[in-house]
Amino acid sequence: MTLAVNPNAIAPRDPRVVMRLSRLGSFHQCRLSFMRVLLRRLKAEAWTFTRPEFEINARGVGHAVYTAHGPDRSYSLVAFAHDLPPEQRSDRVIATAWDATFTLYDGVPSAEDIERLRGNIPKQEAGRVTARELSVSRANRSVRLFDYVVETLAAGQQPDAGRVQDVGYLMRTTAVYGSGKLGAADREETANRPEFQAPFQIEMLSVYLTRAFVLDLVEHIAALRAPDTAVPMAPALRRKFGIGNSTGLGMAPFLMNHPMLLNNWIAAREEALARVRSLGSATPAQQALFARFLARARENAANWRSEHPVQQEAVASLRADLAKLDTHLSSHPLTGDMPWNALWLWAEGALSEEGQEQLLSLMLEPYGDLVDDLGQKTQANEAQCFAIDGAMTVARVRQLTEDVFGWVMSVDWTAPPAQARVWYVSEEKLEPRLGERAEEPIEPYEQPLCPGRDAARMLEDLRDAPDGPIAAFLLRYPQHRHIVRRVQIAERYPYSEIRDNTISATMMPIDLLRAKLAFFGAVHFDPRSDRWLRINMFRDAPFPLDLAHEDADDWTYPLTEEVHQ
Amino acid sequence: MSWSMNEVEALAKKAARGAGMSWGFAEETGKATRCLLVHGIAVTEPLAELLALQDGMRHSALAPLDIAEVWSAPGGRLCPIAAGTCLSDFAWTLEERAISMGAVAYPVFLIPFAQMAARSLGRAVSLKFDGVEITVSATEIRVPGDDGALLITGCQTIQVSLAPRLSGHPLPQTSRAEIAPETAACLTQFAHRTYAPATEESRLAGAGSGLTDND
Numbered sequence: 001m002t003l004a005v006n007p008n009a010i011a012p013r014d015p016r017v018v019m020r021l022s023r024l025g026s027f028h029q030c031r032l033s034f035m036r037v038l039l040r041r042l043k044a045e046a047w048t049f050t051r052p053e054f055e056i057n058a059r060g061v062g063h064a065v066y067t068a069h070g071p072d073r074s075y076s077l078v079a080f081a082h083d084l085p086p087e088q089r090s091d092r093v094i095a096t097a098w099d100a101t102f103t104l105y106d107g108v109p110s111a112e113d114i115e116r117l118r119g120n121i122p123k124q125e126a127g128r129v130t131a132r133e134l135s136v137s138r139a140n141r142s143v144r145l146f147d148y149v150v151e152t153l154a155a156g157q158q159p160d161a162g163r164v165q166d167v168g169y170l171m172r173t174t175a176v177y178g179s180g181k182l183g184a185a186d187r188e189e190t191a192n193r194p195e196f197q198a199p200f201q202i203e204m205l206s207v208y209l210t211r212a213f214v215l216d217l218v219e220h221i222a223a224l225r226a227p228d229t230a231v232p233m234a235p236a237l238r239r240k241f242g243i244g245n246s247t248g249l250g251m252a253p254f255l256m257n258h259p260m261l262l263n264n265w266i267a268a269r270e271e272a273l274a275r276v277r278s279l280g281s282a283t284p285a286q287q288a289l290f291a292r293f294l295a296r297a298r299e300n301a302a303n304w305r306s307e308h309p310v311q312q313e314a315v316a317s318l319r320a321d322l323a324k325l326d327t328h329l330s331s332h333p334l335t336g337d338m339p340w341n342a343l344w345l346w347a348e349g350a351l352s353e354e355g356q357e358q359l360l361s362l363m364l365e366p367y368g369d370l371v372d373d374l375g376q377k378t379q380a381n382e383a384q385c386f387a388i389d390g391a392m393t394v395a396r397v398r399q400l401t402e403d404v405f406g407w408v409m410s411v412d413w414t415a416p417p418a419q420a421r422v423w424y425v426s427e428e429k430l431e432p433r434l435g436e437r438a439e440e441p442i443e444p445y446e447q448p449l450c451p452g453r454d455a456a457r458m459l460e461d462l463r464d465a466p467d468g469p470i471a472a473f474l475l476r477y478p479q480h481r482h483i484v485r486r487v488q489i490a491e492r493y494p495y496s497e498i499r500d501n502t503i504s505a506t507m508m509p510i511d512l513l514r515a516k517l518a519f520f521g522a523v524h525f526d527p528r529s530d531r532w533l534r535i536n537m538f539r540d541a542p543f544p545l546d547l548a549h550e551d552a553d554d555w556t557y558p559l560t561e562e563v564h565q
Numbered sequence: 566m567s568w569s570m571n572e573v574e575a576l577a578k579k580a581a582r583g584a585g586m587s588w589g590f591a592e593e594t595g596k597a598t599r600c601l602l603v604h605g606i607a608v609t610e611p612l613a614e615l616l617a618l619q620d621g622m623r624h625s626a627l628a629p630l631d632i633a634e635v636w637s638a639p640g641g642r643l644c645p646i647a648a649g650t651c652l653s654d655f656a657w658t659l660e661e662r663a664i665s666m667g668a669v670a671y672p673v674f675l676i677p678f679a680q681m682a683a684r685s686l687g688r689a690v691s692l693k694f695d696g697v698e699i700t701v702s703a704t705e706i707r708v709p710g711d712d713g714a715l716l717i718t719g720c721q722t723i724q725v726s727l728a729p730r731l732s733g734h735p736l737p738q739t740s741r742a743e744i745a746p747e748t749a750a751c752l753t754q755f756a757h758r759t760y761a762p763a764t765e766e767s768r769l770a771g772a773g774s775g776l777t778d779n780d
Contacts, residue, residue, distance in 0.1 A: 091778040130567065131741060143780050180571030188570070189740055246778060386596060387681045390654030428763035435761070445761040448588040471654035475631065478624050481589025481650070528778070 010277040010341055012270035016407075019266070021500040024255075025511025026314070026353040027518035029556055030361035031368060032268055035521030035538060036553055037375040038204045041195060042544075043552030045071050049212075049544035052076075052108070056217065058224040059083045060099075063118065064216070066209045067108055068544070070195055075134070076105040077209035078114065080122050081217060089140050091174040091246035093431050098124070098138035100171060100214070104206040106132050106185065124175070124182075131185045134202045137176040139210060142244065146170050146218065149233075153222035156229040164240050165303060168524060168536045171214045172244030176203045197379055199261065200520060211243040211538050212545075239555075242539030245522065248532035250431045252512045253423065256449050256502065259486060261380040263493035265519050268378050269360070270495070272371035276363045277341040279370075282334045289366040290334065296557035297362055298322045300523070303558065308527040310508070314354045321355025368553070378519075385489045388481070390471030397470045397487060398462045404490040404497050405455035411501060413456050420505035423449040434509060434531060450503040454483040523556065566749075568742045574599040576752050577612060583758035584616035586646070587624070593678075594646050600677035604706045604736040608673060609744045611716055613751040615671045619644055620755075629666075632658070637667035642719055645671050649678030652725060656682035659690065663726035669694070672723060673715045676706060679725060691728035694720040700731045707733035 017023070029036070041047075048069045056062035061083045067076040080101045088097045101121045105113065113132070120127030124138055141147075145159075145167045152159045178200070180186040190196045215238055222230040255262045282290075301319045306312055328346060336342060340363055347359050364371050402409070411418050422435045424445040432449075435442045448454065458480040465473050474481055490496045501507060509531040517525065522535035540558060542550040578595030582588060594612070601608040619627060626640030628647035632655060636648060648669055658664065659682060669675065672694045683690040684703040692699045697714045700707045708715060710733075744752075 086779070089779050128566070131569070140779075180569030183567065183569055183572065186569045186571050186740060386592075387685060388650075388654055389685070391657045424761045425759060426763050427757070427760035430760065433761075440761075440764070442761045445759060469655075471651070472632070474654055475629070475651065478590065478628065478647070479587050481587065482592065483589075485589065485592075 006278055006280075008278060008280070008338060010274045012267070012274045015266075015494045015497075016499055018270060019495060019497060019499040021498060021502075021507065021511040023353045023357065024498065024515035025508065026357045027515050028358050028361045029518055029521045029523055030269065030272070031364045031371055031553075032272060032375045032378065033519055033521030033556075034198060034200045034378075035204050035208070035541075036556065037198045037378075038201050038208065039541065039547070039552040040372070040375075042068070042070075043547050045195075046548065047544075048548075049209075051216070053114075054216070054220070056081050056220055058221060060217065060221050063114065064213055065109065065114070066213055066544075068205065068209065073106075073193065073195075074108055075205060076108055077206055077213065078103050078105050078109055078117050078121065079210070079213045080118060082122060084140075086143070089143075091140055091172060093175065093248065093250060093429050095174070096124075096126070097122075098174070099141045100210075100217075101138045102136070102206060102210055102213075103129060103133045103184075104135040104202055104209075106134055106190075127182065129183045131183075131189065133184045134190065135176060135178045135206045136182050136184060137173055137203075137206055137210070139171040139173045139214070139243070141171055142167050142169060149218050150222050150225070153219060153233060154226035154230045156226075156231050158231070158234050158237060161237060161240070164237060166305060167244075168240070168539055169214075169242050169244035170218055171210075172246050172534065173207060173210065173537075174246050175250070176206060176245075178202050191379070198376055199265070199379055204520065207243055207245075207537055208541075209544065211241070211541075212543050214243065215241060215543070238543070239540050242523075242536040242541070245517075245535050245537055246528075246532065247513050247517065247535065248431075249433055249509055251516060252434075252509045252531075253432050253447065253449050255512055255516060256451065256498065258380070258382065259489050259496035260382050260385045260493050263489075263496040264380045265378050266495035267493070268374040272364050272367075272374050273344075273360050275370050276367055277338070277344050279340055279367075280338060282339050282366075286366040287334045290362065291329070293362050293365045293557060294322065294326060294329075296559070297358060298326070300557045301358075304524055306526045308529075308533075310530075311525065311527050314352075317352040318354045318358060321351040322358065324350060325355070325359065385492065386485070388470070388474070388485050389488055390469055390474070392470045392488065394462060394465050394467050394470055394473050397473075397484060398459070398465075400487050400491050401455055401459055401462065401483075404487060404499075405452060405459070407499055408452045408456040408501075409459070411452070411456065413453060417505040418501060419450075419453060419503055421503040421507060423447040423503070437503075448482050450501075451483060451486055451497060452501050453503060454480075455487070458483050521556065566744065566746070568744055570599050570603060570740065570742065573602055573609065573742050573744065576749075576756055577609075579756035579759050580612070580616055580752040581646070581755075583755035584620050585622065590624070590646055590650065593650050594674075597646065597649065597674055597677040600680065601673065602742045603738050603740075605739050606673060606676075606715060606736070607743075608716070609742070609752065610748045611671050611673060611718075613748050613755075614718065615645070615674070616755055617751070618670060635665045635667050642668040642670045645669055645674035648723075649675045653678045653681035653685070656685045659686065659688075659725065659727050663724055666723035666725070668719060668721050669723055670719045672717065672720050675723065675725075676701065676715075680706065682725075686727070689728040689731050691724075691726050693724040694722070698732065700728045700733060702731055705731060706736045707731050708736060709733045 053065040064079045084099045149159045424442045510527045524536040527533040540555040574595040577598035578591045581594035582591035627644035629636035679690045679692045680701040
């Protein structure tokens, strides 16, 4: 939808404010997050769900198929459950065996398909799939909860809600591969299907069905072990389980490798904020809705657990910010002119980045009609932005570079901390890693994941270059081709570049991971070091079979007692 | 074995980097390879041969020195990726005059760049080598009857010009690529050069150790 011309329309935020690593690392899920886009669609289109196969023994070994039936097509999660010796269990990418492995199949698989997949999916990277498969993923049991929940249910008891709350999931996915990986169908093959136009819908559907499988699995194993005493999980407690995820550096380069896509995600979110800030007033119902979401966000922050000192500090600021926000609203109700803009301007001065970005998400909650269309504008046809415009003048490229990468001119690139890190790919697992330039012989293997440094190098050569087409400059300085392309992309897509040094000594890779995972819709970010973290997905969401009679989009903050009543 | 296009593009890009291209040109190689494969032109083996031929050579020996009457490489034969990027970068000059090139290795790789030029000009572009004329538009690649003639290892002259119309038969698009195991092995070997050898230190620190991952 487009807004009527509003002389007071607020512009989206400046990329120089938004595209800082610390702010990207403070993002929270919002209405535009990909999990929410998915569940809204499944609900609106009345998708149905079946479980045509579930053949798993008391040791938890076997396979199951979960099929989602949409208006035009069906998709099946094919799950393989394994009996993994505990010493082999690792969330790291160097693992070679997992508690469960999965693929999302395009359609309903035949018996032959299942056998073919049984020979490949459990091997993950060492296996091979076809264009009929849309994703490949795996998950490990939570040692803290899985067996405990099975044993409790087998004994006819319900698990302790506090223990469930502390962990939040029974299994953690450790990789969800899509987009042609391991031979699966390319994104281009499915991008025109309405259900997969928004980004990562295949992966989100796969994870959503995986959560249902894992809950069925614990109840099934409990029932097989103790047929006389076992009970299913109480439905309210069942909802408290999300699916965990462990994510490391493998994901970190994504945002830098997909500048146009990154722009479209951020631009949609910034446009949503600008639309709400531009509203002339808020109705009493919208004010009340916002207040309820704020209460739920406070409970969410209260439940947020992390052992990482940086995140502990961030969560403490978030809790303090939300309390401050509550107090502020009691003396400054949302009854004046442009109340959301007034609130936002206050927040910019009063709250931490963590608190500001949480407020952004909360401000979108009462306005689905105004902003949800933007969730469908987060995809990108990246082929469109690949070609370099050789006719652009050197002067224009210089000016653009200074606009987008102005910050690089104040960095002393000769000082070791500015280039302390090297992004490289390890021979061992072919996964991105981060090393110390001065301490390891890895510089020759450096990946192009330091646009700031590369822009600084180009600016040096641009300084004395004669004006004329950039094509002539590239003939003389072919090494700048990569960064010229990025600068030209940034001209059209202002949020495409991170305005920070991605190889500095103080850079925190988890900021990159958090931004991406927040767009997925993840909650409870729990960094385990500066370069890997755990999250929770679909916690409190309705299960597939409940979607038809439940709200599909009211689960990302816990339901408080007040809301229950 | 059947490969997805994303896999082949990623492999081609890494292989090109491994063979000595800068990242910007490696990206172009990946995209060009994908474009040709999508149109059913089996270029993975020619790519492996091209990379072997130019392995370790300096870019300056393989690229046009300047945009003269006839583009040529100081080292003898132009690299089709280096010449191709120049072709798409200087696409607008086709409005004034045709582009002539001297010897080019594996000229089939010029086709995607001619298509990029066609896209930016909104005009059909013709590419002629050794009596073969290929015409391209933003969305189509058309070749004369025998598309086997496209896969020559080199040619002495190339003419690129605006085309009044598309001619020849359009190549149908496909979504998968077949790669011979030995070709895949060769490209993988080039790609392997972009990977840092693992050390115990990097194994622990590079991906971040931190707290337990099994609890």
